[in-house]
Amino acid sequence: MSWRIIFMGTPDFACPTLQTLINRGEKPIAVITQPDRPKGRGQKLMPPPVKEIALQHDIPVYQPLKVRDPAFIEVIRDLQPDLIVVIAFGQILPKVLLDIPPQGCVNVHASLLPRYRGAAPLNWCIINGEAETGVTTMLMDPGLDTGPMLLKRATIIDENENIISLHDRMATMGAELLAETVDGLKAGRLTPEQQDDKQTCYAPLLKKEDGLINWYRDARAIHNQVRGMVVWPGAYTFLQGQPLKIFRTRVAQGTGLPGSVLRASREGLEIACLSGSLVIEELQLAGKKRLDAASFLAGFPGLEGMLLTSNPETHIS
Template identity: 75%
Template sequence: MTGWRIIFMGTPEFACPTLQVLIDRGENLLAVVTQPDRPKGRGQKLMPPPVKEVAQRHGIPVYQPLKVRDPAFIEEILRLEPDVIVVVAFGQILPKALLEIPPHGCINVHASLLPRYRGAAPLNWCIVNGESETGVTTMLMDVGLDTGPMLLSRATPIDENENITALHDRMSVMGAQLLAETLDGLKTASIPPREQDNAASCYAPMLKKEDGLIDWSRDARAIHNQVRGLSVWPGAYTFMDGHVLKIYRTRVGNGSGQPGTVLRAAKGAFEIACLAGSIIIEELQTAGKKRLDAASFLAGYPVSEGSLLGTETSGGETP
C-alpha cells in the first residue's frame, strides 16, 4: 500500500484486474472514473462498463463524465485532491488541465512495449502484424498519444496460434501486476522515468469493419494472423455465394491453388488456397446463424470443392 490518494480511470474488462489489485492492496481509492453506460444488445438496454460494476461492488464512488474536458468535472477532480491518477484503457484523451492535477502524475498501463504500438488497439495489431513478442508498459502521461516517459516494461512471447482473447486476458493480469510494482517504485523513488524513442514508434489505430476483409491473395500466415487478431471484433470475413462468411479460428496448411479456391470441403476439413500455403478453417459463421466448427458447418451447408471465396457480394450484404 502506498498511502497515496488515488483516482482510477478505466472502462473495459482489460482495466478490471488493475482496479482489483488496487482494492486488494488497500489503496486509498477516492473514486473511479469510467465511460457513461451504453446501450447494448437487441433491446439496446443501458449497460454499465465492467469497471463500474467492480467499483460498485466495493462501494467506491463512480463518476461517468460524457467528456473529461468538462470544466465542472475537472473542478471535481481538483476538489478530491488525488496524489496520483491511474489510467487503464479509459477511452478518452485526458486534457492538460487534468494531467497536471496529481503531484505524482497520471500513470497509464499500456498494452504494448512502448514506443511500439501507440494507439487504441495495440494487442490486435501486434497479432495481425505477426509479432512474436509483446508486453505491457507503465508510463507517465503527457498530452501526446502514448508518448510520455516510460516507467516499467514487461515482455511476453506470443504463441503463433494465440488469439486476441487469450492475449488480452494475459496482458490484463500482467498490466495489473506491473502497475503495483510501479506504484511501489515511485513511492521509493527507485524508478527513473525514461524518454521514448519516437523514431522506433509505430501506430495501432482503432479497428474498422473493413480491417476484417480477407484478401486471399496474401500468404496463409498473414491471413491466419488477421483471423486471430480480429476474432472478437470486427471478425475476419470473406464472401461465399453472395453471403458474408465470418471466420473465427484457423490454422495454416500447405495446400496450393488459385487464391480463394476451396481445396477441401468434406469430412470436417474446410481448406482454402492462399497466395502461399492454405488456410484450414476451424470455426466460422454465416450471417444470422450460430458460430459452428467446420464439421458442423459443412454438414448443414454443403460447399463444392473448386468453388471460389471472394471479396464481393452479389446482393449487397454487409458483415
C-alpha cells in the first residue's frame, strides 16, 4: 500500500526520520520546513538540515513563514496527502491543516508522553536528573503535544550522558519508531491511547539565564545542568567578574564554601557546592578557547581558594 506522505521538520533531529522514509521507498511528495536563517559571523542565509536532504533527493520543498496562512493551507490541500509526518518542525499546526490528511498527522516527540510536553524535552530530562526517557509517536490535535499516543520506546539515560549524545540516540530511535508506526497504521493494528493530563509536565525552550549556575545547590543538580545545556545556552558562572562557561564535569564529595575552588590540578577544578563538590574538566573563559582543565590552568594558575559566583560584580578571592 503506497501512501502520499508529506514530511514536516527542520533541524538535525528530524533528518534520520526523513532519511528513513526515503530509504524505505516512501519518499515524501513534499517537505515542509522553516525558512532559511542567517547563521555565523557573516550572517549568511543557511538552509535547514532537512531542506538539504530533500534537495539531494529531488523532493519539492516549501518554507512558509506561517503555516496558518490560508494560501499555504490550500497548497497542502492540493497535494492531497494521505499522511503528514511531523518532527521538530517549529510551528504549531492549525486544526484546518491537521484535518487534511485522511490518516492524520503523526508527530514524533522526544519524550515518554505525557511527560515533558514542549520544545526542549531532552534538555529538561537531563537537567531534572531523569534516569529514563524515550520517544513517542502520536496523532496530533490542536493542543501542544496532547494528541493520542500510538507507540513508545524507552531508553536509559546514563548519569554522565550529555544532550549531544542523547540527542543523536533519540533522533535514530525516533526514525525507527516512526517506521514502525507507519507500518502499524497501514496494517490497522494501532489503537490510539489518550494521554493522562495529570501526569504531564512542561519542557519550555531554554533561555540564556537558565545556564547561570547557583553554587548553593547540590553538586549532582549542577552536574545535570551542565549536561543538559552543553550545546545552548551553556552552563556558566563568573570568575573575577568574567563569564566562565563549563562544558564537562563530574561529581565529587568535597566540602567548603559553595563556589570556592577547593583544588586545581590537571584532573580538574574542584568546586564546592551546597552538598558535595563538582570537578570541572572542560571550560572556557570569555574571549578564550574552550580548553581541558590542564590547558586552562597553564594560562590561569593560582586558582585554589578563589570563588566562582553567580554575579559578575562579586570579586572575591
